[in-house]
Amino acid sequence: MVHKINTSEKLRDTLSLGDTNACRLIDGAGDYLPGIYLDDFAGRRLLSTSSSSLSPELRDWANSLPPSITTYWKHLDQQTREAPSLVAGKPLTEPFEIQEHGVRYLISFQSGYSQGIFLDQRENRLRIRERCQSGDTVLNTFAYTGAFSVCAALAGATTTTLDLSQPYLDWARKNMALNRIDEEGQHFCRGDTFHWLRRFARQNRRFTGIVLDPPTFSRDHQGNIFRVEEHYGDLVTLAASCLSAGGWLLCTSNCRRLSGPVFTSMVRNALPSGVHIENHPMPPDFTGEPYLKTVMVET
Numbered sequence: 001m002v003h004k005i006n007t008s009e010k011l012r013d014t015l016s017l018g019d020t021n022a023c024r025l026i027d028g029a030g031d032y033l034p035g036i037y038l039d040d041f042a043g044r045r046l047l048s049t050s051s052s053s054l055s056p057e058l059r060d061w062a063n064s065l066p067p068s069i070t071t072y073w074k075h076l077d078q079q080t081r082e083a084p085s086l087v088a089g090k091p092l093t094e095p096f097e098i099q100e101h102g103v104r105y106l107i108s109f110q111s112g113y114s115q116g117i118f119l120d121q122r123e124n125r126l127r128i129r130e131r132c133q134s135g136d137t138v139l140n141t142f143a144y145t146g147a148f149s150v151c152a153a154l155a156g157a158t159t160t161t162l163d164l165s166q167p168y169l170d171w172a173r174k175n176m177a178l179n180r181i182d183e184e185g186q187h188f189c190r191g192d193t194f195h196w197l198r199r200f201a202r203q204n205r206r207f208t209g210i211v212l213d214p215p216t217f218s219r220d221h222q223g224n225i226f227r228v229e230e231h232y233g234d235l236v237t238l239a240a241s242c243l244s245a246g247g248w249l250l251c252t253s254n255c256r257r258l259s260g261p262v263f264t265s266m267v268r269n270a271l272p273s274g275v276h277i278e279n280h281p282m283p284p285d286f287t288g289e290p291y292l293k294t295v296m297v298e299t
């Protein structure tokens with residue numbers, strides 16, 4: 001196993017990920033290590049396994065690394081969603097920074113199941129940064145810690161960051177500040193995406209671009225349920241009604257139950273004919289199952 005781990009880590013050395021210090025070092029079966037995932041966050045590591053306990057072999061391996069490398073472990077389980085626990089090295093007591101293509105983000109291993117960024121969206125964030133320009137207005141729905149908003153704002157766009165959770169919106173503000181983005185002109189909106197999209201449509205509010213990256217399942221404060229397989233098409237149609245002429249949608253989903261072609265047709269069928277659609281692959285450090293689907297839509 002140690003040999004396979006070393007091989008997969010060496011493979012990442014050969015990837016050119018730009019000014020980036022956070023990436024996936026082991027991607028399960030893609031690195032011949034089924035059920036084992038390792039992410040590096042600027043020298044702090046998160047080991048995730050599909051098994052509910054950490055094997056003695058992996059624990060010993062983590063403890064054989066230099067003491068400066070802190071390793072946490074979590075069980076990949078959407079039901080329990082437990083926070084990571086320390087396996088080796090010094091405990092992390094404070095949030096810390098990572099860089100991705102030169103953009104700074106705040107990471108925390110103490111804030112529950114997720115650490116503040118989804119590394120599999122790295123190239124999509126870059127895509128947004130490259131696409132946006134001054135004068136654009138970008139709506140980032142299901143925004144989590146606002147990473148897409150940071151990229152759009154760095155390119156000069158005015159952003160609206162929308163999420164159900166106030167703590168995540170506060171985190172998004174911190175990510176903006178970390179990148180010296182003036183909060184003046186950046187908007188933060190707490191609430192349900194469907195509710196706000198309907199409201200924006202009614203108010204005739206239009207955006208140059210909208211990011212649609214929902215969780216596979218969610219329930220808002222009113223008990224309304226969203227399931228990607230059932231409702232993604234409605235989400236796309238509604239979002240498209242809030243776009244200005246020539247606007248774009250970034251449609252993405254990590255729902256493993258949907259294949260790439262099915263997801264693409266869901267998006268296509270939700271839009272008028274004639275829109276331009278482009279599919280994008282996952283980042284090169286994600287060598288395993290290509291679960292993240294990305295469709296860029298230009299209207």
Ligand SMILES: C[S@@+](CC[C@H](N)C(=O)[O-])C[C@H]1O[C@@H](n2cnc3c(N)ncnc32)[C@H](O)[C@@H]1O
Nearest residue numbers: 121142143144163164165191192193213215218
């Ligand atoms: C998978 S994360 C999104 C990740 C994010 N797009 C990114 O890449 O940084 C899901 C987020 O959606 C938010 N959320 C869930 N249901 C929502 C809803 N109905 N309306 C708005 N936000 C919602 C959650 O609070 C969480 O922050």
